[in-house]
Amino acid sequence: MNFYLANSFLPIKASAMAGKVDDLYIFLLISSAIGLLFSIGAMIVLVFKYKRKTAEDETANITHNHTLEFAWSFIPFVVFMVSFFWGYNVYSGIRNIPKNAYEVKVIGRQWSWEFAYKDGFSVGNELVVPVNKPIKLLMTSQDVIHSFFVPSFRNKLDVVPGKYTAYSFTANKIGTFDLFCTEFCGTKHSNMIGKITVKSQADFDMWYKKKVETEKAAGSDPVLLARKGETVYKGLCMACHSIDGTKIVGPSLKGLFGSKREFETGPSMVADENYLRESILLSTAKVVKGFGPNSTMPVFKGQIKEKDVDALIEYIKSLK
């Protein structure tokens, strides 16, 4: 398997979006260079052309020139609008996550990466994913802000403590690629380097199966993350929250993820991982309409393990 080092100006492209990012980048580079050439070039030429020749030379009385003024306003306007719409298009292509994306959790900490898979096992510093499949990385940090950057994917996103951010890509090249932390996060920031290995679907399945077996052999039975979440649910939530749509004390968890939530106060929103996390830890933050004005749910912030929150969210996501 090839290891493609990210040690050149534009490292090898390995994601579906990488080519589009490069095209935009090159357009910006060239249009900026032309703009620079015109303004600096014109300045140099004019400085010499209209240099005062004798002591009696007087400055001509120039008021304005419509054609010229229109040209230097309109041409940059067109270039800026093109950059904006093109940029918006590429940006939304990177940020919109396909519904069927394969999800892996990313935990950043000083100074390493952890990747947690659905079956409850984790790997450190080397993420393994299948090729040509949309991947969603649900990322959070245990300490300070880090930033997840894979040069070959031309995509970068902050990893923030206390909330989730979602990074997505579709790798289209088999091989191993560099992963860097690009947010200064302490003395060993520059050592916070990882790898992403992209395998064919068959190789990935084999790797995955072996991983689960190794974990089992080592005695730490990998339990499906959602299963772990169900145990947490039974211990902490079941008395007040149903999973079949019936109302007990609090809102039911059935079909909650991805649904639109109306609140007692404040604007409505679609329930995503950050919303679930906030509601688990501090239920008073957003009280669902019809359950207010005050939440009677205990505050779990600081009382529940991060891993349990993750598992619980995974479980709630499975309640379709």
Ligand code: CUA
């Ligand atoms: Cu983590 Cu820099």
